[in-house]
Amino acid sequence: MSEEPLPAWSLPADAVERIALPEAWPGRLTREWAWGEATGEGVRICVLDSGVETDHPLVGEVQESISISIEGDEVLVDRNDTAGDLCGHGTACASVIRSLAPQCEITSVRVLGAGFTGSGAVLLEGLRWAVEQGFDVINMSLSTTKQKFANLLHELADTAYFRRTMLVASAHNMPVESYPWRFSSVISVGSHEQEDPYAYYYNPTPPVEFFARGVDVEVGWLGGGRLVCTGNSFATPHIAGIASLILSKHRELTPFQLKSVLYLTASNVRGEE
Amino acid sequence: MNEDFRSAVAAGVLGAEASYGALLTSIVEVARAIFRAKASSIFLLDEATDELVFAAVAGEGSESLVGRRFPSSTGIAGFVLVSRQPLVIEDVLEDPRFSRETAESTGFVPKGLMAVPLLHEERALGVLEVLDRPSDARFTLAEMELLGLFANQAAIALDLLQRARRAQAVLADESELAVLARLAAVLEKRREEAEGSDDPALLLLAVLEELL
Numbered sequence: 001m002s003e004e005p006l007p008a009w010s011l012p013a014d015a016v017e018r019i020a021l022p023e024a025w026p027g028r029l030t031r032e033w034a035w036g037e038a039t040g041e042g043v044r045i046c047v048l049d050s051g052v053e054t055d056h057p058l059v060g061e062v063q064e065s066i067s068i069s070i071e072g073d074e075v076l077v078d079r080n081d082t083a084g085d086l087c088g089h090g091t092a093c094a095s096v097i098r099s100l101a102p103q104c105e106i107t108s109v110r111v112l113g114a115g116f117t118g119s120g121a122v123l124l125e126g127l128r129w130a131v132e133q134g135f136d137v138i139n140m141s142l143s144t145t146k147q148k149f150a151n152l153l154h155e156l157a158d159t160a161y162f163r164r165t166m167l168v169a170s171a172h173n174m175p176v177e178s179y180p181w182r183f184s185s186v187i188s189v190g191s192h193e194q195e196d197p198y199a200y201y202y203n204p205t206p207p208v209e210f211f212a213r214g215v216d217v218e219v220g221w222l223g224g225g226r227l228v229c230t231g232n233s234f235a236t237p238h239i240a241g242i243a244s245l246i247l248s249k250h251r252e253l254t255p256f257q258l259k260s261v262l263y264l265t266a267s268n269v270r271g272e273e
Numbered sequence: 274m275n276e277d278f279r280s281a282v283a284a285g286v287l288g289a290e291a292s293y294g295a296l297l298t299s300i301v302e303v304a305r306a307i308f309r310a311k312a313s314s315i316f317l318l319d320e321a322t323d324e325l326v327f328a329a330v331a332g333e334g335s336e337s338l339v340g341r342r343f344p345s346s347t348g349i350a351g352f353v354l355v356s357r358q359p360l361v362i363e364d365v366l367e368d369p370r371f372s373r374e375t376a377e378s379t380g381f382v383p384k385g386l387m388a389v390p391l392l393h394e395e396r397a398l399g400v401l402e403v404l405d406r407p408s409d410a411r412f413t414l415a416e417m418e419l420l421g422l423f424a425n426q427a428a429i430a431l432d433l434l435q436r437a438r439r440a441q442a443v444l445a446d447e448s449e450l451a452v453l454a455r456l457a458a459v460l461e462k463r464r465e466e467a468e469g470s471d472d473p474a475l476l477l478l479a480v481l482e483e484l485l
Binding site: 050086087089112113114115116117119141142143144145146147170172174176177178191192193215216227228229230231232233 | 318323345348349351354355356357358359360361362363364389394395396397411412413414417421424425
């Protein structure tokens with residue numbers, strides 16, 4: 001990125017060069033260009049969930065385990081959370097990401113486990129913390145239905161978008177409004193039934209933008225175990241993993257460009273190669 | 274308060290809680306039959322204690338479970354409630370910490386389960402679970418959709434049940450509102466009993482007689 005300040009809201013004729021992109025767009029965009037040979041190396045992913053079991057054979061190293069809680073008006077960030085995974089779900093998501101991007105860095109931010117009451121506020125604070133840390137990708141296989149959090153979540157999602165943090169969130173398959181997956185600054189993910197982890201589809205009728213593998217997925221679970229799971233929760237880390245591959249090969253991509261690459265390489269868009 | 278008052282008159286006084294309880298039981302029985310599962314249950318979130326309570330159960334363990342409670346962040350049901358995400362899991366036994374205590378205390382440890390949050394407007398009211406589908410049946414998105422439909426129905430029933438309970442609480446109260454609600458209840462009862470007779474004076478006398 002250029003060190004010079006960019007024009008905020010306009011682009012004078014002599015400034016076009018200043019926003020020159022570091023990499024030319026290929027005439028035809030292939031998956032090979034997008035992530036061929038990529039491993040996720042150098043990409044920092046945050047799994048905002050129930051915690052991640054460290055040293056799980058399907059997850060490997062967890063860079064950091066953080067927990068977020070709220071006491072009174074105070075937000076507590078424990079940067080050495082030893083509670084592990086309180087459900088299994090976060091480990092499952094991390095294992096899917098690891099299976100696609102073997103060398104990415106995974107950080108766990110635990111926002112679940114302290115009961116139902118206050119869980120929306122903890123989710124919000126967890127996301128705020130993760131956005132401030134500047135992760136490349138945040139995987140969020142959860143949502144809240146509380147209207148009072150919608151505006152704050154929306155602001156956070158936009159802040160992430162402008163700071164080059166791609167928020168990948170599970171869509172709901174029920175007739176309720178929930179957040180943050182409905183915001184256009186995030187990538188929202190639903191499930192398809194195929195077994196190919198690299199099969200993903202662009203949905204021309206949003207709010208759900210992409211469909212990825214989410215049925216009968218073998219994932220890591222508690223105690224070093226494995227389970228077969230179904231749900232949009234498991235489709236989401238597939239897109240997060242593929243996004244990490246793309247970002248590890250093309251570090252300069254903004255969320256807008258990353259979404260465009262995902263669109264152009266989607267199974268129903270890319271055509272014959 | 275107006276809404277509570279209307280609920281009290283319209284629902285609470287007519288013994289709605291039992292009816293909605295029966296509706297919940299009917300929903301889990303149908304869910305169990307359609308998915309050919311061993312059991313199905315609905316958990317209601319008790320926000321005051323932050324606990325999940327068995328509100329209806331069909332299948333194994335059904336007699337003794339209704340009313341039992343456990344912390345709202347326990348196991349799969351707790352996760353589904355807090356994350357608002359439906360989950361389908363096979364081979365639950367491989368998960369050594371799958372709320373085993375809860376499962377064993379119910380006398381039934383499932384091999385697989387489907388769990389879906391019960392959402393009504395912006396509130397999460399509870400969780401619907403379907404346990405042990407036949408293991409040969411591969412899960413499909415069509416089943417997920419079906420589960421979502423059941424969840425929607427169950428959420429509406431839970432919402433009605435909660436309204437009925439609130440209405441009962443209003444009735445049990447000694448406030449002016451409660452007196453009015455009781456008056457309305459007696460009036461309604463008398464009206465039913467005196468079908469055919471529409472003399473308002475007689476009706477009022479009968480109501481007064483009962484209240485005094």
